[in-house]
Amino acid sequence: MKNLKVKCSPLIINIFCFLLFIWIYGLLIISFPIDSFVSAQSATQTIRGRVIDSESKFPLPGAHVALITDTAHFSGAATDEEGAFRIENVPLGRQTIKVSFLGYKQAVIANIIVTAGKEVVLNIELEEAVVTVGTVEIIAIKRNEVMNEMSTVSAKAFTVEETERYAGSRGDPARMASNFAGVTGADDSRNDIVVRGNSPLSILWRLEGIPIPNPNHFAISGSQGGPVSILNNKVLASSDFFTGAFPAEFGNSTAAVFDLRMRSGNNEKHEFNGQLGFLGTELSAEGPVSREKKSSYLLNYRYSTLDLFSFAGIKIGTSAIPRYQDAAFKLNFPGKNSAFSLFGIGGMSKITILVHEQKPDEMEIYGENDRDQYFNSGMGVAGLNYTRSFSSNTFGKFTAAYSTEQQHAYHELIYYTRDSTGKNIIDEKDVYKFDSLVPILDYTYTIGKASASLSVNHKLSPKHILKGGVNIDEYFFNLIDSVYNHAPAYDWKTRWDYNGTALLLQPYVQLKYKISDQLTFNAGLHSQYFSNGSLSPVEPRLGVRWSMSKKQIFGAGAGLHSQLQPLYTYYYRIPDGQGGYALHNRKMDFTKSWHSVVSYDYLFFDNLRMKAEGYYQYLYNVPVTIKPSTFSLINQGSGFARFFPDSLENTGTGLNYGIDFTLEKFFSKKYFFMATASLYDSRYRGSDGILRDTDFKGDYAFNFLGSREFRLGKKSAFAMGAKITYAGNKRYGPVDTLASQINQEIIYIDSLRNTMQMPDYFRIDLKINIRLNALKVTHEIGLDLVNILNRKNVLKLTYAPNPPPGENPLTYDHIEEVPQLGFLPIFYYKVDF
Secondary structure, eight states: OOOOOEEOOHHHHHHHHHHHHHHHHHHHHHHSOTHHHHHGGGOEEEEEEEEEETTTOOBOTTOEEEEEOTTOOEEEEEOOTTSEEEEEEEESEEEEEEEEOTTBEEEEEEEEEEOSSSOEEEEEEEOBOSOOSSSEEEEEEOSSOOSOTTOOSSEEEEOHHHHHHSTTOTTOHHHHHTTSTTEEESOTTSOOEEETTOOGGGEEEEETTEEOOOOEETOOTTOSOOSEESOOGGGBOSEEEEOSSOOTTOOSOSSEEEEEOBOOOOSSSOEEEEEEETTEEEEEEEEEEETTTTEEEEEEEEEOHHHHHHHTTEEOSOSOOOEEEEEEEEEEEEETTEEEEEEEEEEEEEEEEOGGGOOTTOOOSSSOTTEEEEEEEEEEEEEEEEEEEOSSSEEEEEEEEEEEEEEEEEEEEEEEEEETTSOOTTTSSOEEEEEEEEEEEEEEEEEEEEEEEEEEEEESSSSEEEEEEEEEEEEEEEEEEEEEEOTTTOEEEEEEEEEEEEEEEEEEEEEEEESSSSEEEEEEEEEEEETTTEEEEEEEEEEEEEEOSSSEEEEEEEEEEEEOOOGGGGGOOEEOSSSSEEOTTTTOOOEEEEEEEEEEEEEEETTEEEEEEEEEEEEEEEEEESSSSSOBGGGOOOSSOOOOOOSEEEEEEEEEEEEEEEEEEEEETTEEEEEEEEEEEEEEEOTTOOEEEOTTOOSEEEEEEEEEEEEETTTEEEEEEEEEEEEOOOEEOOBOHHHHHHHTSOOBOGGGTTOEEOOOEEEEEEEEEEEEEETTEEEEEEEEEETTTOOOOEEEEEEOSSOOTTOOTTTOOOEEEEEOOOOEEEEEEEEEO
8 A cells, every 4th residue: 555645844744743742742641640740749859960170170078069949948968078969859940059168169050950850960160269268259150151271262151951942043052052142154954153254164073072073964075064963962061162262272273163072871870861853853861880880871862753754654845855863872980080981973864856756846945956966974973081180180181082974975967858748837838858867976075083182181289270282183085076077078077086094183281370369361382283284383372361350350362273174175186287187285284363352241230241252363374276266265164065176375364353242141030031242344365366255244143032931830831932133144246147057057257256245134033842840750842933934034046947937038047046944843842751
């Protein structure tokens, strides 16, 4: 019997998910009677964890951990010899913890979400004070404070809760970061981000201290974004995001760094999570490997929900079903003042776009309409991590990992024949029937990497902290690419055929000098060497942070940063004129960038602050064509396309400067909001010597987001959130219509590049979620309504080979606007138990 075929929109799919949830939830109600939710009124949970020194990671026995409940009642515990604490019978809801220890700054951790389904396990780091007489009265409220002790400006911590709380973020760290001042999205269908006018190529992703490949499904070689993140927020711990003048341990980036950490699983009890949603169906598990030795495991697996629907015979409106799956794990084995862990993440994705099977009234929402396309990609990282506190003053960390990434694409051009027996939907005369497929593109890029990272922190005194280390990456390349040439050659041209290795070496050293508890100075040196012939021997980094009063903080930072070019561009080959080929760009140097940042932070009240940052960035050594043109690598890096540069030289320059404002009301009294504004300029100079706007110059970006939480009884909650974005759009230039028609692709007038701008970008997102606590079980239902006004923001221009219905083929110029993502509802249901 044939499968039932039902053509559905994303809205219908989400309604289907919701009805499926109601069915599942009905089974839950039958299995767990309604009085189990009533019994949640008396349900409690445990908060436990460790308190350690922020520099040496040495445990702090005897620290006092106090719980401040909603009723202002104080209860708590003291840490044992391993720095561990436990507070039982904690009421469900949002809680606050205050931690104090003799000679250290007190810490207050607010808005800890306590649910029935999961224990709360915290790793709390305290900073030693310069003045050590008695318990220090300086209180560090742990809100958006970065984990990295050497940062002073342009840094922000983010938590799993934030990736879920912000409307439109979809649990994705990159999409969440687009809410921050100075950060904008490049494409609604992808999570590429533009940081202070820089290309998305300039982003560095690190996991457990190791640089990793692009952690996104359907990733194009050389890019740093994609449609769906492989990173799952259920396995991430609090992590850092840097947007400029970052500390000396970070290299190979000129714009921004995601420094991600994986959390360890619960080492005392087994806990599970299940989630069904539009973006994936997933399962998670964590628990003790050995309770006696306090070792633990953490596992997560996700599969594409759309592909599951396809298996069930439900057609979703396109035959190009995005198929993907990803997984993550961490095994943690702690010892006395040490820990050994194994970790890994990875994902595979595939899409097949068969345009030749389309009916006349159908058009695929992905890909190009003149060819069939087969594309798959994958990435994976697996490694080990060893940390040890050698003493109360010295801490060491060693990480080793192997990563791999692969992209494969195969295209077949569609040929049609004219059949006059039918009517064409365009001119109502002739209809074109499918005739044959001719292969035109076949490539496979595989890049492996063996990585090692070693770092040592040593506290010379409460005032002086020294940190040094080295990052080593050995690359293994296997790059194959061929394209078919039509008349008159009718043969295949090989553009890539390279198999080899390369080494990237990055040593660094940095010093933190706490002149007083109010004034801190950081200085560091970074060096970077690439075996293809690039060397940046000395990259200085400086930073200062001054707490002018209890309400005001001044910061400043500066530094030199360098970055490799997209790796595949080094090995693109052209004929050498002697019957062979030359790797004409193999000796490209690093792109380099000077960063300077000044910041001012003002705390109006305990929960309301304003922050302003001004920045100036000068880029040089940017690859541009030897032949005078407007091309610059500074404009590449967003979207699904590779680029094929001519011979390049490192003579281009760039300039980004602007000011970022943030007004943030931290979550209290059941609501929060954040308003950001960015005003900036972004320019570059190609080999033609003319100063122009970059592709990513939008001039301004404004965001407002907020959320309000409502109690449902004493232990459950309902929340509504919204996000409003208004920003300047990308730059472009006039189209050369004749050249576009001849080449069957869009061609711009080169000399007039970026003299025009797309219409302004505007979008409103809403988010609704309900959290229900039963006895030892927590249910959460959520709905993200992306672009609720269905505004057709313009993404780019494209060449359309066939006129749309109603257009005269003789006058049609074949140039069309490609809209960004329209209205998209994203439903999910998850359960913790």
